[in-house]
Amino acid sequence: MRRTVLSAGLAAGLLCLAACGSGEDASDPEAGGAAEDIRIAVSNAMTGSAAAGTKPVADGLTAWIEHVNDEGGVNGRNIALNVQDDAFNATQAVANARQFITDDVFAVLGGAGTPTQLAIAPLLTDEGIPFFMPYAGVRPLLEPPQDNIFSITPLYEDEVRALIPYALEKFGDGSVYVVAQRELGPDDSIAAAKATAEEAGVDYAGDSIFNLGAPDLSALALQVKAAAPDYIVLLTTAPEGSRVIQALAAQDALPANKILGMPTSTANALSATVGEQIGEDYVALIPNRPVTDPAAEDCIAAFDAASEPVKADVTSLYGCAMGQAFVHALEALGDDITQEAFMAEVNSWDEEEASPLLSPLTFTAEDRMGLSGMFIVTSRGTDGFETTDTVPVG
Amino acid sequence: VNLFLSTVASGVAFGALYGLLGFAIVFLFKSTGVLNFAEGSIGMFVAFVAFELMRSGGMPTWAALLLTVPIAAVMGVLIYETCIRPRSESVPHETLTLRTIGIFVLVVAIANEAFSEGQPFPFPAVVPEFNLSVGFLVVSGLDLVRIFVAAALLIVTALFFYRTRYGMLYRAMADQPAVAQLLGVNVRALTAAAWGATGLIAGLVAVLTAPTTLLSTSMLDAFLPYALTAAVIGGFTSLFGVFVGGVIVGVINSLTGVYGTFDLAILAVFAVLVITLLFKPDGLFGARVGERL
Numbered sequence: 001m002r003r004t005v006l007s008a009g010l011a012a013g014l015l016c017l018a019a020c021g022s023g024e025d026a027s028d029p030e031a032g033g034a035a036e037d038i039r040i041a042v043s044n045a046m047t048g049s050a051a052a053g054t055k056p057v058a059d060g061l062t063a064w065i066e067h068v069n070d071e072g073g074v075n076g077r078n079i080a081l082n083v084q085d086d087a088f089n090a091t092q093a094v095a096n097a098r099q100f101i102t103d104d105v106f107a108v109l110g111g112a113g114t115p116t117q118l119a120i121a122p123l124l125t126d127e128g129i130p131f132f133m134p135y136a137g138v139r140p141l142l143e144p145p146q147d148n149i150f151s152i153t154p155l156y157e158d159e160v161r162a163l164i165p166y167a168l169e170k171f172g173d174g175s176v177y178v179v180a181q182r183e184l185g186p187d188d189s190i191a192a193a194k195a196t197a198e199e200a201g202v203d204y205a206g207d208s209i210f211n212l213g214a215p216d217l218s219a220l221a222l223q224v225k226a227a228a229p230d231y232i233v234l235l236t237t238a239p240e241g242s243r244v245i246q247a248l249a250a251q252d253a254l255p256a257n258k259i260l261g262m263p264t265s266t267a268n269a270l271s272a273t274v275g276e277q278i279g280e281d282y283v284a285l286i287p288n289r290p291v292t293d294p295a296a297e298d299c300i301a302a303f304d305a306a307s308e309p310v311k312a313d314v315t316s317l318y319g320c321a322m323g324q325a326f327v328h329a330l331e332a333l334g335d336d337i338t339q340e341a342f343m344a345e346v347n348s349w350d351e352e353e354a355s356p357l358l359s360p361l362t363f364t365a366e367d368r369m370g371l372s373g374m375f376i377v378t379s380r381g382t383d384g385f386e387t388t389d390t391v392p393v394g
Numbered sequence: 395v396n397l398f399l400s401t402v403a404s405g406v407a408f409g410a411l412y413g414l415l416g417f418a419i420v421f422l423f424k425s426t427g428v429l430n431f432a433e434g435s436i437g438m439f440v441a442f443v444a445f446e447l448m449r450s451g452g453m454p455t456w457a458a459l460l461l462t463v464p465i466a467a468v469m470g471v472l473i474y475e476t477c478i479r480p481r482s483e484s485v486p487h488e489t490l491t492l493r494t495i496g497i498f499v500l501v502v503a504i505a506n507e508a509f510s511e512g513q514p515f516p517f518p519a520v521v522p523e524f525n526l527s528v529g530f531l532v533v534s535g536l537d538l539v540r541i542f543v544a545a546a547l548l549i550v551t552a553l554f555f556y557r558t559r560y561g562m563l564y565r566a567m568a569d570q571p572a573v574a575q576l577l578g579v580n581v582r583a584l585t586a587a588a589w590g591a592t593g594l595i596a597g598l599v600a601v602l603t604a605p606t607t608l609l610s611t612s613m614l615d616a617f618l619p620y621a622l623t624a625a626v627i628g629g630f631t632s633l634f635g636v637f638v639g640g641v642i643v644g645v646i647n648s649l650t651g652v653y654g655t656f657d658l659a660i661l662a663v664f665a666v667l668v669i670t671l672l673f674k675p676d677g678l679f680g681a682r683v684g685e686r687l
Contacts, residue, residue: 047506048506049611049612055511182657209657211656211660213612215607215620218407218408219401219404219659222397222400222404222648222652223652225397225530226652239608239610243607246516250525250532250534251532252525273514273608
């Protein structure tokens with residue numbers, strides 16, 4: 001009797017499996033086509049306190065992918081982009097990445113968010129999934145070098161080493177102060193700022209580290225005011241950078257010369273919020289050209305034509321540049337679109353013009369940060385930023 | 395000395411905000427026995443409504459803020475009538491307090507869906523921008539307004555609770571709700587009014603805070619622990635004490651932030667909270683509440 005029941009159960013299970021398997025094909029006429037899609041994914045902060053500076057990255061990428069699909073895809077195949085919100089939360093980002101692995105995605109493209117991108121990188125490396133252009137400039141993404149990680153964000157400390165000498169040379173000598181957000185892992189950047197100031201023969205006036213969402217930033221502003229620096233290096237997200245500048249302005253504590261912004265703090269969300277306070281005294285280093293550059297035209301056209309139009313700004317253009325570079329690599333593969341071929345292709349890039357918005361890209365086995373130069377932008381009050389110069393990084 | 399004075403002034407101004415939010419929490423707790431964890435989110439939502447009236451509705455700042463005042467009160471009453479009052483007769487206050495955590499999550503989720511795109515936003519101050527500068531010391535007009543509002547609210551509510559019939563009814567309701575009801579006190583109407591009043595205060599806190607912190611759906615999240623700490627230090631049953639607690643929290647936070655680090659500031663504030671709970675659990679001005687078994 002027991003054997004009969006067992007056999008019946010087994011048979012029912014097999015029948016169910018067969019039905020489920022065949023049911024998918026039968027009920028979804030697009031299934032064959034869907035299997036041909038190149039599935040990629042992004043874990044990005046779409047909501048929460050950092051979203052104003054991070055959401056545009058995913059929006060810009062989405063608009064460019066939509067444009068590529070509208071133009072016939074890549075070698076006849078569409079790209080299916082899955083954007084998952086991590087709300088700048090590393091735990092949620094890891095959950096997203098696990099889902100991406102289960103979904104067997106072709107590649108994960110870089111969302112914005114230092115703690116989140118840092119958290120998912122080891123998972124993707126373990127699975128051999130390409131991690132293309134994570135928007136975070138921290139050492140664990142680049143060292144030890146992993147052949148699946150392709151970054152175009154230099155280490156924050158390298159950006160500091162490039163930005164401070166540039167400012168001192170361009171705008172004159174002066175003391176340097178660092179205001180940094182804890183979540184961006186600022187210790188190495190602060191050490192770099194101190195060393196760079198000392199090498200340049202200027203005073204290092206000090207540093208303040210605060211936590212995301214700290215309710216009262218006036219104490220920070222008073223620390224800065226007491227130090228009276230000529231330059232402030234702002235290592236924050238854009239929304240937190242806005243709050244810092246607001247607090248500095250309220251205490252008459254803005255620097256005598258310039259605020260030196262990092263890519264993480266430089267978004268139009270910042271100029272829209274505190275543009276009046278910064279005027280033209282915010283100079284920043286960013287990986288891609290800004291809206292005012294003619295090279296941005298294709299992206300802006302794609303943004304306007306998107307099913308959900310995207311506002312063109314520094315960060316949405318980063319997302320677009322990422323999409324352009326990704327598609328550029330796919331196009332070179334022809335019909336051989338495999339993860340191995342993709343990684344081999346990008347790893348072979350040597351001064352590759354992968355996107356008009358980026359400087360040429362080079363990836364080697366040792367150096368996983370491919371960008372050869374960054375763009376200096378200057379704030380134009382509430383009207384965003386303009387490219388004013390370029391500097392080599394790396 | 396200048397830096398010290400500026401730090402204390404800044405601490406007092408922010409302490410007034412912690413005190414105000416704590417006041418809304420204590421007011422409701424004292425009146426109804428419910429600890430409202432959603433107070434900050436209600437304030438945030440109200441500030442966004444004011445912002446939308448200005449941005450999309452094209453209203454001048456004063457008109458938007460004036461219109462928002464009754465909206466805040468209505469929102470408080472609505473939350474009470476829809477989320478707190480139903481099936482509340484037979485459940486303890488702790489259960490209703492847990493409901494406020496759900497309300498907090500709900501309000502933030504709705505605000506995220508409706509308002510968060512592009513945040514944070516600059517929010518106009520309720521007073522024209524001006525700074526009183528004496529050497530290094532800068533006190534903004536907004537800081538003065540915060541301190542004034544806190545002081546005015548304290549005086550008005552003290553008069554209300556101890557000099558009016560309704561104030562006495564509230565106190566009776568908080569101490570012995572069942573007895574108060576038996577004596578003919580309209581508990582439902584008074585409780586709804588308390589929710590309306592604290593919604594209004596939360597809205598006030600938000601519009602006084604947003605010009606400095608910028609307007610975002612998380613703008614008051616970090617305020618709540620500080621406001622609760624202010625209430626514990628001052629005494630959960632003392633409307634006066636919560637303001638003193640707020641100023642203590644604000645000044646400790648500022649001084650340790652400026653002369654130490656921001657991590658140390660957080661540690662110092664919550665160390666004071668723990669020490670208060672250990673050695674003076676009723677707070678500086680709170681009264682011990684006895685319960686008949």
